[in-house]
Structures are given as structure tokens and as C-alpha cells.
Amino acid sequence: MTGVKSPFSPELAPCGKRSGGERLVDDDGYGLLIRDQYFDCGCRRIRHEYHDGSIHISAVRHDGKRIKDSSLQADHGS
Numbered sequence: 001m002t003g004v005k006s007p008f009s010p011e012l013a014p015c016g017k018r019s020g021g022e023r024l025v026d027d028d029g030y031g032l033l034i035r036d037q038y039f040d041c042g043c044r045r046i047r048h049e050y051h052d053g054s055i056h057i058s059a060v061r062h063d064g065k066r067i068k069d070s071s072l073q074a075d076h077g078s
């Protein structure tokens with residue numbers, strides 16, 4: 001795996017602040033695609049696309065709280 005890191009311009013972090021940071025893009029060559037965002041404030045947003053087409057998204061705030069990224073999930077819960 002050869003991850004490539006590149007900076008991104010400020011956007012909305014999971015904590016609700018606008019923050020810049022680094023994006024990590026990785027591809028294992030077998031269909032797994034990783035796109036992680038590491039915000040300067042400490043938040044992380046993780047997006048893994050698997051070879052079968054399923055996408056795993058999770059976000060962790062800089063205070064360590066795991067949140068659901070509602071903007072990217074179709075099911076709103078109750």
C-alpha cells in the first residue's frame with residue numbers, strides 16, 4: 001500500500017468547525033479504496049470503499065467522540 005497524503009482546503013469537520021487538514025488516499029490494488037481526512041483540529045473522517053461496492057464511513061471528533069455522518073447516510077434512524 002502506498003498512501004498519498006495531500007492537503008485539503010478548509011471544510012466542515014465532524015465537530016462543526018471549518019478546518020483544513022490532510023487527506024490520505026490509499027488503494028490496495030484489489031478494490032479497497034481508502035479516503036481518510038485528518039483535520040487540523042484533530043477530527044478524523046474515514047471512508048473505505050470495498051471491492052463489493054460497500055462503503056464504510058465513520059467520523060471521530062477531536063474530543064474522541066464517534067459520530068455518525070448524517071450527511072452521508074440515507075437512514076436517519078428515529
Ligand SMILES: [Zn+2]
Nearest residue numbers: 015041043062
Ligand atoms: Zn474538530
